[in-house]
Amino acid sequence: MTIDQIINKIYPLSEASRESLKKHITEVTYPKGHILLKAKKIETSIYFIKKGIVRAFSNLADNEVTFWFGKEGDTVISMKSYVARKKGYEDIELLENCELYELKTQDLQKLFNEDIQIANWGRKFAEQELIKTEERLIFLQFKNASERYASLLKNSPDLVKRVQLRHISSYLGITQVSLSRIRAEIK
Amino acid sequence: MTIDQIINKIYPLSEASRESLKKHITEVTYPKGHILLKAKKIETSIYFIKKGIVRAFSNLADNEVTFWFGKEGDTVISMKSYVARKKGYEDIELLENCELYELKTQDLQKLFNEDIQIANWGRKFAEQELIKTEERLIFLQFKNASERYASLLKNSPDLVKRVQLRHISSYLGITQVSLSRIRAEIK
């Protein structure tokens, strides 16, 4: 996915505004297994995924819980760092070799105060992430484990193929054993 | 809570920008039990709560699920209507007689394109709601029912007092029977 596609998918910008945004974006690659963002740090960059798949997880008590997946076109961000300049709760791990677009939070913040189009682009970004998070919250609260898995399978079949099932089960809020049972039933 | 306090809590505006925002805000009151926003409609207003408490719920299958509470200083909004101009998933019911500040979405959208401060105010609003939703999502996924109740009791003791327990249990993602069991254990 090109950076122009990613930018315009969030909110179409004029050529001028898009260029001034792109001026601050660089391309980087990291190997599978790399930890892109760390829970214990206040992160200063956000990333857009050109190619690859990543997960966000927290270390709770003894076991880690995956609560988000990102793939091509998605934005990798520590919301806590970005919004409140506080340490986030998530580590971001690359589950494949990844090609990413990097943008410094500080540069973006500056643009928010200079360019009304980019300010509205930032608004739209937050709004869209909010909708996604809200939908997932409602799903987690309303549906049981089988329904959640069935829905994931329907809406993101590639995810289930590309990602280890232990991460999927964690994402669904159940144990790996439970997920296995559910998968066995469906067959 | 005054409207100036509510506006500035989200993101401090200059007097000029705040005034142009306030020009579009009116005060309304509705009685307990009133349905402020409807799931089946594309809503055209958002509200700020001056006084009172409200809940958002969805009718799923046969039983309704409460997934959000709002009180003094909170914003009542159908995110789907606001962001995507689509029908939301929630009804909003007033749990007490309420005093509200009303703002037409259309007026706000217009201001977003005219005033960079207000555009950034809208961005900050979405970002803050996003953080809240993300925290709740993580809580729902990471913590068990007792921990979630304990946390609610700690962080919003007034809520537990002001709201019926059947709504609280629904909000926690458990049955009323389970909540009763949890409450019995704590004593």
Added chain:
DNA sequence: GTCATTTTTTATCATTTGTAAAACGATTCC
């Protein structure tokens, strides 16, 4: 290909949570 390691599935039992119905308490209505 073979071996070692990791991941997933299966089986068993314990625990948690849900369902349904009854009991209790508080409030409202006549």
Added chain:
DNA sequence: GGAATCGTTTTACAAATGATAAAAAATGAC
């Protein structure tokens, strides 16, 4: 005051999920 209604708790039982261990399958290194 008494009957009816609503909200909450309790009880008994059923279903779902978790914990643990072990087997099977898949993956990766050499």
